[in-house]
Amino acid sequence: MTKKHLTTLFYSLAFAGVAVYLAYVKGWILTDFESISPKSAYELLQNENNITLLDVRTAEEFLKEHIAGATLIPVQELSQNLSKLTPVKDQKIIVYCHSGTRSITASRILVENGFVPLNVTGGIIAWKAQGLSVTTL
Numbered sequence: 001m002t003k004k005h006l007t008t009l010f011y012s013l014a015f016a017g018v019a020v021y022l023a024y025v026k027g028w029i030l031t032d033f034e035s036i037s038p039k040s041a042y043e044l045l046q047n048e049n050n051i052t053l054l055d056v057r058t059a060e061e062f063l064k065e066h067i068a069g070a071t072l073i074p075v076q077e078l079s080q081n082l083s084k085l086t087p088v089k090d091q092k093i094i095v096y097c098h099s100g101t102r103s104i105t106a107s108r109i110l111v112e113n114g115f116v117p118l119n120v121t122g123g124i125i126a127w128k129a130q131g132l133s134v135t136t137l
Contacts, residue, residue: 032111033107033108033110033111033116033117033118033119034117034118034119035104035118035119035120035121036094036118036119036120036121037120037121037122037126037130038120038121038122038126038127038129038130038132039130039132041053041094041096041118041120041127042127042132044092044094044118045069045094048092050091050092051091051092051093051094052071052085052091052092052093052094053067053069053070053071053093053094053096054070054071054073054085054093054094054095054096054106054117055067055070055071055072055073055096055097056073056074056075056078056095056096056097056102056103056105056106057072057074057075057097057098057102057124058074059072059074061098063137064136064137065124065134065135065136065137066124066134066135067096067124067127067132067134067135068133068134068135070096071084073085075097075102075103075105075106075109078106078109078110079109082109082113085110085115091116092116092117092118093110093115093116093117093118094117094118094120095107095110095117095118095119095120096119096120096123096124096127097123097124098123098124098125099122099123099125099126100119100120100121100122100123100126101123102123103119103120103123104119107119
């Protein structure tokens with residue numbers, strides 16, 4: 001194999017690796033939780049009593065705006081604060097962030113610990129784009 005073929009092979013493998021990584025981070029592959037639209041999340045929140053709404057953004061983002069009734073546990077602190085969710089372990093947990101990436105990470109953490117997360121596709125950006133309200137200070 002020539003140096004050119006090895007270089008081409010290396011770049012092809014690197015590109016494929018980056019593509020797989022992005023697909024994983026975006027939740028397009030290897031997910032064992034459901035993703036739902038903001039409208040579906042809203043309907044669940046309106047029609048079910050046994051559901052938790054979890055915001056996994058930063059405290060600063062939460063203070064600026066959030067969905068009414070949400071509990072804040074930033075994704076970086078979720079693993080250490082699962083006990084805050086223990087009483088509702090059998091309940092569904094609607095998880096959202098800013099654009100949908102951190103909530104995928106949080107949903108994976110929740111699944112690993114026996115919870116049933118529902119990831120809001122597109123996060124609070126998509127929530128607002130669909131005309132749903134947020135609480136602002």
